[in-house]
Amino acid sequence: MNAYVIYAGFWKRFVSYILDQLIIGFARIVIxxxxxxxxxxxxxxxxxxxxxxxxxxxxxxxxxxxxxxxMISLLIFVVIVFxxxxxxxxxxxxxxMESSKKQATLGKMIMAIKVTDLSGNKVTFGRATGRYFGKIxxxxxxxxxxxxxxxxxxxxxLHDILSNCLVVxxxxxxxxxxxxxx
Numbered sequence: 001m002n003a004y005v006i007y008a009g010f011w012k013r014f015v016s017y018i019l020d021q022l023i024i025g026f027a028r029i030v031i032x033x034x035x036x037x038x039x040x041x042x043x044x045x046x047x048x049x050x051x052x053x054x055x056x057x058x059x060x061x062x063x064x065x066x067x068x069x070x071m072i073s074l075l076i077f078v079v080i081v082f083x084x085x086x087x088x089x090x091x092x093x094x095x096x097m098e099s100s101k102k103q104a105t106l107g108k109m110i111m112a113i114k115v116t117d118l119s120g121n122k123v124t125f126g127r128a129t130g131r132y133f134g135k136i137x138x139x140x141x142x143x144x145x146x147x148x149x150x151x152x153x154x155x156x157x158l159h160d161i162l163s164n165c166l167v168v169x170x171x172x173x174x175x176x177x178x179x180x181x182x
Contacts, residue, residue, distance in 0.1 A: 005120065006169040008113040010150035013157075013167055019107030024093060028086070095128040104170070112170045120168070127163055134159030 008016075097105040103114035103122055115131070117123050123131070138145025138158045145158030154166055 005166070007155035008111075008167040008169055009155055010147070012111050012113055013149055013155075016105070016107035016111040016113060019110055020093075020105050021107075023106050024090065028089075032082070091129065091132050094132045095125055098131070099123050099125040099128040108167075109170075113167055114170050116166050116168055118164050118166060120166075123163075123165055127165065131159050131163035131165050134162040137162070 094105060098108075098115040099122065101122070102109060103116060108114060115123055115128070117127065135145075135157075138148075141158070147157075149155050149157040149160070149167075152161075156166065160166065
């Protein structure tokens with residue numbers, strides 16, 4: 001008897017990614033929307049705005065003074081910080097979950113798939129980190145790095161190849177070659 005690995009196909013991986021993005025998106029809404037509302041309410045309460053008067057002629061009232069330049073700079077800074085927090089949160093979510101005992105994110109657990117190294121062992125946090133940042137390259141190539149998972153022998157995307165990882169079905173089994181050929 002030889003052990004055979006069942007690699008997770010493109011569509012199973014795609015659905016797990018969508019599930020992960022829904023979970024992460026929900027967490028972002030729960031965390032960041034109250035923060036944004038709190039900041040905006042504080043800002044408008046402090047300045048006691050008359051919305052109808054102040055916002056009907058925005059370009060004339062606000063874009064010609066130092067206050068508006070400071071507010072635009074602050075807004076740009078907040079957006080950059082928000083983006084950095086999102087990248088760090090995504091990285092930690094994927095790298096910590098995939099290098100954990102479960103070897104999978106919540107989406108992968110739902111789809112019954114997991115991330116392993118080429119020998120079928122649990123990946124390290126460093127390898128999971130490399131895999132996460134390799135996804136940027138997979139996406140930069142017009143998504144071709146992701147699509148590769150549908151065409152490579154071991155169903156590996158570009159970031160899997162770069163990090164020497166596999167995505168496999170969580171339940172492995174053993175069959176003889178004659179049973180597989182039938």
